[in-house]
Amino acid sequence: MASLDLSGKKAIVTGASSGIGAATAHALAAAGVRVAGGARRVERLETEIALELDVTDPESSARFVAEAVEQLGGLDILFNNAGLALGRAPFDESSEEDEARVFGTNVNGLVRMTRLCLPHFADWGHIVNMGSVAGRQAYPGGATYIAAKFAERGFTYALREDLLGRPIRITTVDAGMVLTEFSLVRFKGDAEQAASVYEGIDVMTAEDISDCVMFALTRPWHMNVDEIVVKARNQASGGRILREP
Numbered sequence: 001m002a003s004l005d006l007s008g009k010k011a012i013v014t015g016a017s018s019g020i021g022a023a024t025a026h027a028l029a030a031a032g033v034r035v036a037g038g039a040r041r042v043e044r045l046e047t048e049i050a051l052e053l054d055v056t057d058p059e060s061s062a063r064f065v066a067e068a069v070e071q072l073g074g075l076d077i078l079f080n081n082a083g084l085a086l087g088r089a090p091f092d093e094s095s096e097e098d099e100a101r102v103f104g105t106n107v108n109g110l111v112r113m114t115r116l117c118l119p120h121f122a123d124w125g126h127i128v129n130m131g132s133v134a135g136r137q138a139y140p141g142g143a144t145y146i147a148a149k150f151a152e153r154g155f156t157y158a159l160r161e162d163l164l165g166r167p168i169r170i171t172t173v174d175a176g177m178v179l180t181e182f183s184l185v186r187f188k189g190d191a192e193q194a195a196s197v198y199e200g201i202d203v204m205t206a207e208d209i210s211d212c213v214m215f216a217l218t219r220p221w222h223m224n225v226d227e228i229v230v231k232a233r234n235q236a237s238g239g240r241i242l243r244e245p
């Protein structure tokens with residue numbers, strides 16, 4: 001199968017300090033892509049260019065994009081990956097603070113980063129947004145995260161319409177359960193509760209998802225992979241998981 005050579009391309013990866021972002025940054029570098037990674041925990045970034053980024057902060061985001069593009073000398077790929085969920089409780093237990101963080105990171109952050117990066121794509125661009133099966137089907141106890149990931153998918157579809165005619169491809173990768181620090185963050189540092197999420201299931205890894213991102217990026221230029229939906233074999237939907245002893 002013909003696949004596109006990405007060597008020499010220039011990429012921004014948000015949330016590159018952990019999990020899917022870190023795995024994708026490694027895969028891109030291995031394919032010869034120059035990568036600028038951003039995260040709040042800048043000390044954990046292993047990318048060629050490593051810069052502090054808080055996608056919820058307009059100033060931090062603008063500074064990051066300007067510095068990353070300057071150091072890269074251009075931009076071809078944006079992996080909008082930074083994201084999080086908070087809690088697994090029914091919506092009546094939600095708080096103003098948690099809602100602001102979940103929407104501020106997954107929705108406003110992703111939209112902001114896209115707006116800031118768009119002017120820098122020249123004659124070749126690809127935006128990959130990190131979606132979720134939570135953005136396709138609801139499950140109990142995830143209302144704000146589900147709403148945020150539905151918004152991400154809506155934005156991806158809308159962007160596809162608005163970018164038609166420009167040399168920029170756009171993809172959403174919608175994953176089921178992946179073993180990363182996602183659950184540790186979701187349960188606010190409770191390691192036992194986080195570990196219970198992955199009990200009895202052969203869960204997907206961050207590298208499984210970076211493979212999907214790389215698949216979309218390396219398709220021939222005339223193709224646009226609109227969406228990729230992947231789940232563990234024993235996960236039928238966001239809330240329905242077969243756990244084996």
Ligand code: NAP
Binds near residue numbers: 021040041109132185
């Ligand atoms: P993770 O290991 O917790 O990584 C999340 C990344 O996002 C970290 O690098 C974190 O960096 C970054 N981040 C969070 N808030 C940020 C902010 N305000 N500004 C900049 N970076 C920020 O979790 P993951 O599973 O790899 O999650 C990556 C993406 O995949 C998220 O969008 C998530 O919703 C999505 N996803 C995950 C799963 C899953 O089951 N794991 C399934 C479907 C989709 P810092 O904390 O250092 O800033």
